[in-house]
Amino acid sequence: MTSQRIRQVLVRKAKPRDAERINSFDRYFPHLATLSGPKGPFYTQFVAGEIASQTSSRKVVLVAEEKGLIVGYAWSNPLLEAGPAVDLDLIAVSPEMRRRGVSQVLIASSVEAYRRAGFKIAVAAVSELSFKAFEKAGWDYAPVGHEIRWEWPGASEAWFGPDMLSRHHDRVAFLRLTSDAPAIHVQPKVQTGAIAK
Numbered sequence: 032m033t034s035q036r037i038r039q040v041l042v043r044k045a046k047p048r049d050a051e052r053i054n055s056f057d058r059y060f061p062h063l064a065t066l067s068g069p070k071g072p073f074y075t076q077f078v079a080g081e082i083a084s085q086t087s088s089r090k091v092v093l094v095a096e097e098k099g100l101i102v103g104y105a106w107s108n109p110l111l112e113a114g115p116a117v118d119l120d121l122i123a124v125s126p127e128m129r130r131r132g133v134s135q136v137l138i139a140s141s142v143e144a145y146r147r148a149g150f151k152i153a154v155a156a157v158s159e160l161s162f163k164a165f166e167k168a169g170w171d172y173a174p175v176g177h178e179i180r181w182e183w184p185g186a187s188e189a190w191f192g193p194d195m196l197s198r199h200h201d202r203v204a205f206l207r208l209t210s211d212a213p214a215i216h217v218q219p220k221v222q223t224g225a226i227a228k
């Protein structure tokens with residue numbers, strides 16, 4: 032991946048040794064911060080292993096650095112069974128570096144990596160506030176309570192919607208990565224059961 036500098040911020044592929052710093056961003060995600068309390072060395076080791084598996088697993092973990100300090104990261108995973116679609120699963124920028132476009136370069140670099148790898152659709156679970164970063168990056172989004180669907184031969188789970196969101200995310204952002212990407216249909220989520228969450 033080529034590195035990009037925007038306003039002295041360098042975006043590069045994460046390395047296993049970045050795991051501890053990446054984990055420290057968990058506190059900025061309401062849905063992760065409350066999960067299991069402080070994370071120990073075992074968790075750092077787990078995340079380092081995940082980062083090390085980037086090439087084989089096709090996940091892409093990028094960090095944004097300013098003056099040698101990681102000030103943000105973006106973590107994307109291919110969506111299993113959904114065709115050539117990727118979930119930009121986690122993106123965070125340290126509070127003192129926000130509103131400077133750091134998320135823009137992380138989003139753009141993640142998208143570019145997957146576009147080059149042949150992926151055609153990117154999705155992300157977002158909140159009322161974070162969708163603005165994706166909107167600014169040119170992504171579209173589905174209203175609260177809606178899901179998106181697309182068609183891809185052989186894909187059994189070609190959709191992304193409320194069932195996949197935590198309670199801290201209420202909408203779905205999406206982007207077609209190539210002009211031949213399948214059309215994305217936005218539709219109200221159909222309630223299929225009465226399972227209370």
Ligand SMILES: CC(C)(COP(=O)(O)OP(=O)(O)OC[C@H]1O[C@@H](n2cnc3c(N)ncnc32)[C@H](O)[C@@H]1OP(=O)(O)O)[C@@H](O)C(=O)NCCC(=O)NCCS
Pocket residue numbers: 059060120121122123124125128129130131132133134135156157158160161163164165167
């Ligand atoms: C979402 C997040 C990654 C955005 O990072 P960022 O680098 O500050 O984003 P940008 O500078 O590219 O800002 C993008 C746009 O989002 C909107 N925005 C971002 N923060 C905002 C705020 N506090 N109030 C109002 N609008 C805001 C603005 O429209 C902004 O564009 P502008 O500065 O030109 O007006 C960052 O706020 C964050 O880390 N949040 C906590 C973690 C999180 O919720 N992650 C997303 C879900 S996984």
